[in-house]
Amino acid sequence: VLAARDAGLTFMVGGSEARYPDAEKLLGVMGRNVVHCGGVGTGEAAKICNNMLLGISMIGVSETMNLGIKLGLDPKLLAKILNMSSGRCWSSEVYNPCPGIVEGVPSSRNYEGGFGSALMLK
Template structure:
């Protein structure tokens, strides 16, 4: 089951007044500071989540192409330095875990459209603050392309399925459905 985290910005006394309500809905409630800092924390978290999911999907895809059993590869990653939430809690490969969107044709979860939206907000914020985010920018591009190719209503972990469909043919041309 998901554990919601509320990242809250605003006046501290107002946060304290609402904190009990937040704890009824989420497992973690964190005061981030002034107005806007809660949203900033969420954007940063979701940018890292999207980058980690793409990395996990690429890694699992490569391992499968190299002949590794995906459950075995996930087990190895999750006891090694490659362990991350996208591999040990929300694995994007169908059949590796139960109870996650990849086990249900990528239905449910956090939609690709929502991830693309959050990455767009992160991109705009990075541009406004002159902060380089090359991996965040690439993740934004990947999720935007996914939205245009029929993944908009699937969970963002469907990036694994997207990458599988984009595998290069022997002549270097990508597969097209």
């Protein structure tokens, strides 16, 4: 939702190379990354792979933050440590699923307006 609002989306496009430049012009208005992946269906394949990794990453960060809190760590301190160490990833740094770590993301807004499981399934 935030990337769409800020025109920071990434588009993975499948289709003919001849038609790609037209699509790139239109999609470039909504996102900063437009990538031609190959023939019809390859854009969807790339999106499925990306969403799979995002889901795994979000689950990992969620479980890590939960464990740290249960072990008595301050969640903001834990997030800071993760983001300066080998655990750093987009889910921990930009879209942390633990409330109060990153302002403006769904976890800090009572999980409103986030990337729901229905979108992941899509």
